[in-house]
Amino acid sequence: MNDRPLLVFDFDGVIVDGMAEYWWSAWHACRRLEAAPEGLTPDQVPDAFRQLRPLVHHGWEMVLLAAELPMLNLQVWLQSYGEAQASALQRRGWRPEQLQAALDDARDQAVRQNRSAWLALHRPFPGLVERLQQLEAEGVDWSVLTTKTQAFTAELLNGLGLHPWRLDGREAGAKPQVLLQLQQQRRLCGFVEDRRATLEAVRSTPGLEQLPCFLVTWGYLRPQDQSGLPSGIALLHPDRLRAPLAQWP
Structure with a gap:
């Protein structure tokens, strides 16, 4: 030893x-799933996303949060995160593996296309x-x-x-x-x-x-x-x- x-x-x-990168990548992952959050841009991290970030354990959860942001009740998610998450997954018919793959693909494409810009998000x-x-x-x-x-x-x-x-x-x-x-x-x-x-x-x-x-x-x-x-x-x-x-x- x-x-x-x-x-x-x-x-x-x-x-x-990595807050800016997570939001940027989650937003683009949502677009891959044809669920880009309406009224929100990838370059401005929403306050609700910042507040919910401490509850997140796995990357795929960011994608679900991004898709849900335009409609979610922030207090409900803060108080009952697991239940709200499970309900959103069921309603959308999504699986964690599917969301994680979309997130990884969005990052991989960002690194290939403009590595320096992606790195600068961190x-x-x-x-x-x-x-x-x-x-x-x-x-x-x-x-x-x-x-x-x-x-x-x-x-x-x-x-x-x-x-x-x-x-x-x-x-x-x-x-x-x-x-x-x-x-x-x-x-x-x-x-x-x-x-x-x-x-x-x-x-x-x-x-x-x-x-x-x-x-x-x-x-x-x-x-x-x-x-x-x-x-x-x-x-x-x-x-x-x-x-x-x-x-x-």
């Missing part, structure tokens, strides 16, 4: 702000690129574990000049399982995420109960996500991120 500690990062919502959060580049000097390796596809994430990381020790995309499987596999190879010193539910799932996974987990405050959070965190999950503020890893909570 490699003795150097490994710090694992989520990608979208932690390293980069903006790294302030200080993240520099901080990741500094970790090596602290004797720490870092990796990326994301629900984006590996190919798209690799494109973005290369565009930012970032080269993680390892990159695991959606194809690698559920995050807790990937972390268990990584734990067999490396000494994990933490997992950095912007989704509280994911961190709670990690901490409740046998074998990962002692893995330090960090919830970033700059990600796609709901107002209540930062309150009453369970043991083992600590808030990571930008000023704490900049501090040496030994000083993290």
Whole structure:
């Protein structure tokens, strides 16, 4: 086993702000499904989309949200997201795999036609690129574990000049399982995420109960996500991120 500690990062919502890209790609995926949201353009992220983004776990959900935005009741979706989502899928006769394929195709075409424009839709959060580049000097390796596809994430990381020790995309499987596999190879010193539910799932996974987990405050959070965190999950503020890893909570 490699003795150097490994710090694992989520990608979208932690390293980069991908809100503009997700909306752009979801809008174009809807157009492929002949369901482009009326009255909305791909270049302006609707406020309702921003508010619902923290509830999203898989990319295909963005496509469904984009299609539903012109007609959805925001409060209903915020309060009963799963039920509203299931109802919309049934009404439209759509399957998650179908929506994910449309999203992946829209991204793939965007990369082929104008790679630089697509990359520009992703903006790294302030200080993240520099901080990741500094970790090596602290004797720490870092990796990326994301629900984006590996190919798209690799494109973005290369565009930012970032080269993680390892990159695991959606194809690698559920995050807790990937972390268990990584734990067999490396000494994990933490997992950095912007989704509280994911961190709670990690901490409740046998074998990962002692893995330090960090919830970033700059990600796609709901107002209540930062309150009453369970043991083992600590808030990571930008000023704490900049501090040496030994000083993290």
